[in-house]
Amino acid sequence: MSATIIDGKAFAARLRARIATGVAEFHAEAGRAPGLAVVLVGEDPASAVYVRSKGKATRDAGMQSIEHRLPADVPAETLLALVADLNADPGVDGILVQLPLPKHIDAQTVISAIDPDKDVDGFHPINAGRLATGLPGFVPCTPLGCLMLLKSIHPKLSGLEAVVIGRSNIVGKPMAQLLLAESCTVTIVHSRTHDAKAHVRAADIVVAAVGIPQMVTGDWIKPGATVIDVGINRTEAGLVGDVDFASASQVAGAITPVPGGVGPMTIAVLLRNTLVSAARREA
Numbered sequence: 001m002s003a004t005i006i007d008g009k010a011f012a013a014r015l016r017a018r019i020a021t022g023v024a025e026f027h028a029e030a031g032r033a034p035g036l037a038v039v040l041v042g043e044d045p046a047s048a049v050y051v052r053s054k055g056k057a058t059r060d061a062g063m064q065s066i067e068h069r070l071p072a073d074v075p076a077e078t079l080l081a082l083v084a085d086l087n088a089d090p091g092v093d094g095i096l097v098q099l100p101l102p103k104h105i106d107a108q109t110v111i112s113a114i115d116p117d118k119d120v121d122g123f124h125p126i127n128a129g130r131l132a133t134g135l136p137g138f139v140p141c142t143p144l145g146c147l148m149l150l151k152s153i154h155p156k157l158s159g160l161e162a163v164v165i166g167r168s169n170i171v172g173k174p175m176a177q178l179l180l181a182e183s184c185t186v187t188i189v190h191s192r193t194h195d196a197k198a199h200v201r202a203a204d205i206v207v208a209a210v211g212i213p214q215m216v217t218g219d220w221i222k223p224g225a226t227v228i229d230v231g232i233n234r235t236e237a238g239l240v241g242d243v244d245f246a247s248a249s250q251v252a253g254a255i256t257p258v259p260g261g262v263g264p265m266t267i268a269v270l271l272r273n274t275l276v277s278a279a280r281r282e283a
């Protein structure tokens with residue numbers, strides 16, 4: 001048996017087209033474009049690539065992209081002052097500070113300084129709390145993108161056994177909250193779990209967000225399960241996920257590829273969150 005390939009690239013392209021339509025309507029009614037501010041500190045090459053593609057996607061959707069680049073040795077106070085300026089700027093609907101930050105800057109302090117109602121990354125503790133309690137707020141982009149892909153396969157997730165591999169604040173924990181809100185039975189597997197494979201074998205839904213190349217092989221997968229691979233690992237063999245696609249796709253019912261699966265969804269959801277923010281702020 002060979003799995004259905006979940007085409008995240010095509011899904012994201014359709015989502016971005018819908019967002020562009022929404023942006024044009026917003027612009028006509030509000031007399032301005034939604035604005036997304038992205039802050040890059042330092043020269044990390046991977047972060048620079050992400051920031052460039054976020055800027056281009058923002059402009060392509062008809063939004064205003066506001067980019068700030070600060071040197072790696074910038075004092076934390078300077079970054080916090082910039083965040084305060086962006087919080088106060090009525091033309092800025094979304095603020096994203098690209099992570100990781102240099103070691104001398106505490107990321108949690110910076111995230112907590114962002115206005116929760118402009119926190120389109122959904123990383124602010126207020127938004128994490130809103131997600132956990134079922135209140136409206138911003139949901140982190142990658143897990144929300146994963147949920148959209150899952151729902152394309154399972155319009156009703158209620159009652160399914162879901163395993164999330166990884167417990168990061170950015171993906172694992174919010175993914176588990178989203179699946180719980182959909183009434184899945186949710187297990188989080190992490191580095192101290194005694195028998196990760198046994199948990200994954202029992203799951204109808206597997207979301208792998210652990211950062212270990214090809215950790216999940218076909219013999220871990222329940223036949224017919226849906227597998228979402230968040231991993232983006234650069235290896236000598238090229239870009240690979242946390243799932244061994246060749247073996248897992250022989251067993252799964254549906255699976256995302258790497259690249260072309262979850263990756264394109266993250267930026268599309270960022271644009272969606274920014275448009276939602278703009279609409280809420282004008283309402």
Ligand code: GUN
Pocket residue numbers: 096097098099100121141142266
């Ligand atoms: N670094 C890697 N992914 C992300 C993301 O989604 N948001 C931010 N702010 N930084 C990141």
